[in-house]
Amino acid sequence: xxxxxxxxxxxxxxxxGDVVRVERLEGEEGSQVTLDSVLxxxxxxxxxxxxxxxxxAKVVGTILKQGRDKKILIYKYKRRKxxxxxxxxxxxxxxxxxxxxxxx
Numbered sequence: 001x002x003x004x005x006x007x008x009x010x011x012x013x014x015x016x017g018d019v020v021r022v023e024r025l026e027g028e029e030g031s032q033v034t035l036d037s038v039l040x041x042x043x044x045x046x047x048x049x050x051x052x053x054x055x056x057a058k059v060v061g062t063i064l065k066q067g068r069d070k071k072i073l074i075y076k077y078k079r080r081k082x083x084x085x086x087x088x089x090x091x092x093x094x095x096x097x098x099x100x101x102x103x104x
Contacts, residue, residue: 024092056104065095
């Protein structure tokens with residue numbers, strides 16, 4: 001059994017027991033999170049596709065870790081003009097363990 005969920009503007013293929021790194025979700029470490037945006041699911045009965053989402057379907061997971069990724073540097077440069085700009089960014093993330101995929 002697997003499901004395709006959308007969170008943080010990205011889509012993930014998940015199965016129960018998977019640990020996925022997603023865009024930051026609100027909550028403390030160890031707390032339960034419910035993802036309602038299930039786009040498709042594969043079960044023993046077959047493959048179900050939502051239009052655009054499956055009604056009544058949800059994915060329950062546990063927050064393992066909240067953190068920030070490594071810094072990436074953005075550097076802009078124009079030759080012979082003396083123009084240089086440096087900017088940094090650290091993306092916040094949530095490590096999520098998938099506990100259950102529930103379809104109605």
